[in-house]
Amino acid sequence: MFDLVVKGGTLPDGRVADIGISGDRIAAVDDLSGAEAAEVIDATGDLVSPPFVDPHFQMDATLSYGIPRINASGTLLEGIALWDELKQEMTPDEVRDRALTYCDWAVSMGLLAIRSHVDTCDNRLLGVEVLLDVRETVKPYLDLQLVAFPQDGLLRDPSALENTRRALDMGLDVVGGIPHFERTMAQGAESVRILCEWAAERGLPVDMHCDETGDPMSRHIETLVHETVRLGLQGRVAGSHLTSMHSMENYYVSKLLPLIAEAEIAAIPNPLINIVIQGRHETFPKRRGLTRVKEMQAAGIEVGRGQDCVRDPWYSLGTADMLDVAFMGLHVAQMTHPDEMRRCFDMVTEVNARIMGIDDYGLGVGCAASLVVLDAGDPIEALRLRAPRLAVVSKGRVVARRSRGDAALTLPGRPGRVTRRHYPDLRQESRRRPFAAGPRHLVAAAMERMRRIRR
Numbered sequence: 322m323f324d325l326v327v328k329g330g331t332l333p334d335g336r337v338a339d340i341g342i343s344g345d346r347i348a349a350v351d352d353l354s355g356a357e358a359a360e361v362i363d364a365t366g367d368l369v370s371p372p373f374v375d376p377h378f379q380m381d382a383t384l385s386y387g388i389p390r391i392n393a394s395g396t397l398l399e400g401i402a403l404w405d406e407l408k409q410e411m412t413p414d415e416v417r418d419r420a421l422t423y424c425d426w427a428v429s430m431g432l433l434a435i436r437s438h439v440d441t442c443d444n445r446l447l448g449v450e451v452l453l454d455v456r457e458t459v460k461p462y463l464d465l466q467l468v469a470f471p472q473d474g475l476l477r478d479p480s481a482l483e484n485t486r487r488a489l490d491m492g493l494d495v496v497g498g499i500p501h502f503e504r505t506m507a508q509g510a511e512s513v514r515i516l517c518e519w520a521a522e523r524g525l526p527v528d529m530h531c532d533e534t535g536d537p538m539s540r541h542i543e544t545l546v547h548e549t550v551r552l553g554l555q556g557r558v559a560g561s562h563l564t565s566m567h568s569m570e571n572y573y574v575s576k577l578l579p580l581i582a583e584a585e586i587a588a589i590p591n592p593l594i595n596i597v598i599q600g601r602h603e604t605f606p607k608r609r610g611l612t613r614v615k616e617m618q619a620a621g622i623e624v625g626r627g628q629d630c631v632r633d634p635w636y637s638l639g640t641a642d643m644l645d646v647a648f649m650g651l652h653v654a655q656m657t658h659p660d661e662m663r664r665c666f667d668m669v670t671e672v673n674a675r676i677m678g679i680d681d682y683g684l685g686v687g688c689a690a691s692l693v694v695l696d697a698g699d700p701i702e703a704l705r706l707r708a709p710r711l712a713v714v715s716k717g718r719v720v721a722r723r724s725r726g727d728a729a730l731t732l733p734g735r736p737g738r739v740t741r742r743h744y745p746d747l748r749q750e751s752r753r754r755p756f757a758a759g760p761r762h763l764v765a766a767a768m769e770r771m772r773r774i775r776r
């Protein structure tokens with residue numbers, strides 16, 4: 322007897338299976354017809370995925386768009402100045418309300434783990450205090466990791482050293498930084514050294530905003546590599562953004578990528594904010610500032626994708642949908658081969674989970690019973706449609722439901738409903754295939770037919 326069975330869904334790897342849940346764990350992944358369950362979700366023909374994960378967010382600033390004014394230039398620097406104005410006047414209740422509202426949005430979109438940076442350049446440490454409280458509040462349904470982030474520069478801001486240390490003492494999970502915003506290249510490198518030493522002493526991971534600029538001479542990633550290896554931090558360091566790599570000289574990048582791989586540093590580009598905020602100082606041709614995703618992957622570097630901002634001083638849009646992030650990332654990095662598109666889906670699920678170090682993640686027996694049922698046949702279709710999340714299960718409990726994305730049509734001679742799903746719709750009885758014939762099999766057959774036609 323299971324507490325919950327999710328029936329007949331297609332897993333991201335193409336297998337079709339039932340998932341049996343007992344308590345907060347996945348107890349079986351198999352053909353469970355005949356098994357008893359207190360609750361059943363029929364996912365026949367729908368994609369069942371482990372939850373979405375966002376390894377880079379700014380939750381202390383989220384949903385504050387327009388307060389006290391908007392970012393007129395659209396630049397990173399005006400965003401930081403605007404955030405500083407907002408920081409002076411925001412209250413704990415406002416920050417808490419906005420953060421919890423965002424977490425509700427996230428849960429509704431199947432986004433169940435978030436790593437958020439929290440500004441530590443504030444004598445009140447208001448954001449730190451509030452988000453530590455929010456972390457506990459959402460713990461039963463959402464994993465929130467908090468990064469100590471000296472937004473105004475660890476050495477540039479006179480009180481940042483002390484306040485960032487205090488914030489880490491209060492129980493933040495990860496050490497952050499912003500070397501490209503320090504006053505000089507040398508101070509940027511010095512900040513990386515200090516922060517990595519703190520991480521080594523405290524046994525914490527590192528995740529820095531690193532080289533978030535179009536300046537190809539911003540090379541703090543090489544210092545991050547050096548400190549990671551010197552201090553033995555391999556496997557627990559991430560470089561967020563890395564946009565300067567877009568503009569670096571190719572020879573230098575060919576030297577840099579193997580060093581990043583050797584240090585086991587993960588990369589977290591943030592395609593929505595990178596595409597909108599980089600290149601603002603240019604005419605044409607205009608660099609777009611997304612880091613070298615495919616090249617890093619080819620070098621064996623783990624590359625995730627983050628959302629970074631939703632309705633805040635830097636970014637006016639955003640919906641807590643990691644499929645939007647993957648969709649933009651797919652376009653800007655030109656990842657259009659079917660293998661690459663599937664990889665884009667993996668990047669906002671499995672890869673991001675590995676970067677955040679979530680060890681009970683996935684759809685295997687014994688993993689946390691957290692999953693999403695999507696109105697799509699497979700990961701590529703989920704991306705194309707930014708598909709509705711029909712059901713979200715977190716730690717064994719159904720926490721969100723949504724109806725399908727079908728539209729009613731009133732055209733003479735045309736069907737009454739349209740779904741925009743393109744793979745055979747397994748909800749129609751006549752087209753239902755046996756378990757072995759998942760959508761991936763159907764795609765392979767369709768591609769073979771296409772090849773024959775071209776010949």
Ligand SMILES: [Zn+2]
Nearest residue numbers: 378379438629
């Ligand atoms: Zn950020």
